[in-house]
């Protein structure tokens with residue numbers, strides 16, 4: 001009995017002693033601040049990133065990391081008042097005294113035992129990612145929206161005329177010419193499908209949203225995948241069954257997750273090696289992102305589509321959510337542009353990450369009534 005107690009005590013002591021070493025070993029910059037925003041600790045990665053020793057950072061204070069009008073301070077306040085962890089994306093930190101401005105994602109978490117104290121973690125981002133995010137979320141779909149809607153309308157009518165005419169004359173033609181008529185019809189069908197996809201990308205009309213369980217959407221897409229484009233590829237499920245409902249458009253969400261799973265399957269097939277796909281859901285109450293207006297939006301619902309296989313090429317990564325960007329010989333580059341649009345229309349965000357051997361597409365959505 002006393003042995004157990006001694007061991008527990010020992011573990012606690014060791015962990016306390018190890019804490020500075022653990023902080024020092026963490027690869028990402030991290031600072032601990034108190035209720036007055038004074039810097040209590042900066043790990044080695046933070047010293048490196050801000051080009052100043054922990055002591056110098058403590059002396060200069062948080063103002064040397066973020067100017068007073070930085071959205072960082074709002075995130076700190078929200079983390080303090082809500083005692084939840086807060087994510088703020090695409091923030092500039094660093095002043096001329098600390099290596100200059102750089103783009104980061106910030107995660108702020110309250111230290112439960114020390115009132116007002118916070119752990120602030122920085123994930124440096126590249127400029128390319130900044131451009132990617134801005135394009136994918138703000139303008140990727142919108143830039144082609146007007147053009148797509150207009151073109152779709154203008155193309156579809158004459159196209160059905162061309163197709164109809166080819167269909168009419170086909171029976172009167174000899175064998176070789178009939179084949180040509182069939183070619184016209186097939187190509188017309190292909191253009192129509194392309195135009196309809198562009199039309200979906202440009203659609204600005206609000207559609208009826210209803211509360212739905214995202215798992216019914218995922219189950220449906222998984223069945224379609226297994227019966228068709230992902231036949232033979234194992235698809236694992238890791239669902240959080242208690243996930244709350246999302247307010248959404250079922251058809252558009254089906255399209256969105258279908259496009260992600262199609263890409264996952266295509267990446268596995270292209271790699272010519274056995275691969276696995278995984279669909280997971282999770283509830284992450286602490287996840288919040290800053291809206292362009294400055295408001296913080298809770299996006300606790302997480303759906304990930306992952307696959308083993310080759311990573312998205314580095315030069316393509318900042319652009320994959322753009323329309324007509326494709327790394328495939330016959331790809332149209334519309335799949336992810338539509339994903340970005342559907343997710344944005346649902347008030348969410350989508351990101352692509354590489355985690356070990358996995359390519360991960362992570363969709364974060366708000367909950368219904370949340």
Ligand SMILES: Nc1ncnc2c1ncn2[C@@H]1O[C@H](COP(=O)(O)OP(=O)(O)OP(=O)(O)O)[C@@H](O)[C@H]1O
Nearest residue numbers: 263264267312320326327328331332333334335336
């Ligand atoms: N899971 C993935 N693994 C590796 N690369 C990916 C993955 N998903 C997307 N990509 C890359 O991103 C590019 C853009 O994807 P997107 O779905 O927008 O277009 P596409 O698949 O090429 O064509 P479309 O979906 O219109 O038929 C792909 O061509 C591919 O290079």
Ligand SMILES: [Mg+2]
Nearest residue numbers: 262263335336
């Ligand atoms: Mg695709």
